[in-house]
Amino acid sequence: MDVTEWTHERRQSRQIHVGNVPVGGGAPITVQSMTITKTADVEGTLQQIYALAAAGCDIVRCTCNEQEAAEGLAQIVPRSPIPVIADIHHQYKMALAAMEAGVHGLRLNPGNIRRPEHIKAVASEARDRGLPIRIGVNAGSLDPALYDKYGGATPEAMVESALQEIAYFHEVDFDLIKISVKASSVPLMVEAYRQLSEVTDHPLHLGVTEAGPPPAGLIKATAGIATLLMEGIGDTIRYSLTADPVEEARAGRQLLEALGLRERKNIDLIACPSCGRAEIDVIDVANRAMQAFGDRKIPLQVAVMGCVVNGPGEAREADIGIAAGNKRGHLFVKGRNVAVVPESEMVEALVEWAEFIHEHGAEAAIARVDTALAEREAAKDRSTLLDAQGDDANHANEKIVEIRKTVNG
Numbered sequence: 001m002d003v004t005e006w007t008h009e010r011r012q013s014r015q016i017h018v019g020n021v022p023v024g025g026g027a028p029i030t031v032q033s034m035t036i037t038k039t040a041d042v043e044g045t046l047q048q049i050y051a052l053a054a055a056g057c058d059i060v061r062c063t064c065n066e067q068e069a070a071e072g073l074a075q076i077v078p079r080s081p082i083p084v085i086a087d088i089h090h091q092y093k094m095a096l097a098a099m100e101a102g103v104h105g106l107r108l109n110p111g112n113i114r115r116p117e118h119i120k121a122v123a124s125e126a127r128d129r130g131l132p133i134r135i136g137v138n139a140g141s142l143d144p145a146l147y148d149k150y151g152g153a154t155p156e157a158m159v160e161s162a163l164q165e166i167a168y169f170h171e172v173d174f175d176l177i178k179i180s181v182k183a184s185s186v187p188l189m190v191e192a193y194r195q196l197s198e199v200t201d202h203p204l205h206l207g208v209t210e211a212g213p214p215p216a217g218l219i220k221a222t223a224g225i226a227t228l229l230m231e232g233i234g235d236t237i238r239y240s241l242t243a244d245p246v247e248e249a250r251a252g253r254q255l256l257e258a259l260g261l262r263e264r265k266n267i268d269l270i271a272c273p274s275c276g277r278a279e280i281d282v283i284d285v286a287n288r289a290m291q292a293f294g295d296r297k298i299p300l301q302v303a304v305m306g307c308v309v310n311g312p313g314e315a316r317e318a319d320i321g322i323a324a325g326n327k328r329g330h331l332f333v334k335g336r337n338v339a340v341v342p343e344s345e346m347v348e349a350l351v352e353w354a355e356f357i358h359e360h361g362a363e364a365a366i367a368r369v370d371t372a373l374a375e376r377e378a379a380k381d382r383s384t385l386l387d388a389q390g391d392d393a394n395h396a397n398e399k400i401v402e403i404r405k406t407v408n409g
């Protein structure tokens, strides 16, 4: 079995479309995020939407909390590179206004819009326009009646909230539905989604709400979302981070790529953890490389390795990599040394070579240089380092001696 490929069977869900983006029914899992500008600020919101799209966001949500926001949406939607969903909380009229503005979908919080006639008015209009609605249940704003019935925001209460909303939608023949049952507690949201996936085949939007700032927020969101994705549950995802939303989009995209659920779009940067052999500050070079590649569409695996003694071998599966050695950077392609550059130019060289490989392939990159010369230079630096550091730069042998003394007395 090729364990790098995804093997888990996905839950079968119906398909809806948010603008031109399919969700559910075997479509690629999509990444969502939400703008944090005032929606009335058209230029500012569009700038953020473009940045989100560049970072891998497929669908964006903007709040529609007042008339000025709806008016802003009317100008934003035609200029947005990705479909726009209006986020509606308390005022059903804002949902009607957002549809008038031309949005591609709505998110309604059933805990905040509770009058059946209002829910049905919105669903009827969405039905006539062929627009999807996400039923966005949130543990923190559950309908008080359900909270009392279940003695708290339990998974059962959250699922019932979603089912109640679906029932209202069905009364007016509306079923372009996706659902989320988010909570800030990972075990609670995981269980709520599991239960929901058993009772409906509508597509599911996954998220851990109010996950907080990174890195804790990233960990919480990943724990919840990845757990469900690994079980085959989920059709679209959002990281809710207390951070620049571009971080949310990147995280979502990276998670899907890491799980093999989306094709790689940007680089996959791997870096050695560094050790006694490191010739450079690996963290600094890796961060600088990450920044230099930015959101460039180069779907290669790029390695940043601390030393030329072991780096090219340890990262021989990478498409391209750089290893430090004796104040020089050694570039390698598929484990083959191809060039030596001054340490200060390592990152620029890495980007330039990656672009070449992306365009012409690894074979062409290897063919354009004298690899024997590069290998000789690498061997020279390798032996200089070995002479200087010995072959036990991490003092592992000393530790082994101590371990043996400890164990054997």
Ligand code: SF4
Binding pocket: 272, 273, 274, 275, 276, 277, 278, 279, 305, 306, 307, 308, 309, 310, 311, 314
């Ligand atoms: S041996 Fe070299 S490449 Fe491997 S972890 Fe140490 S510094 Fe990094």
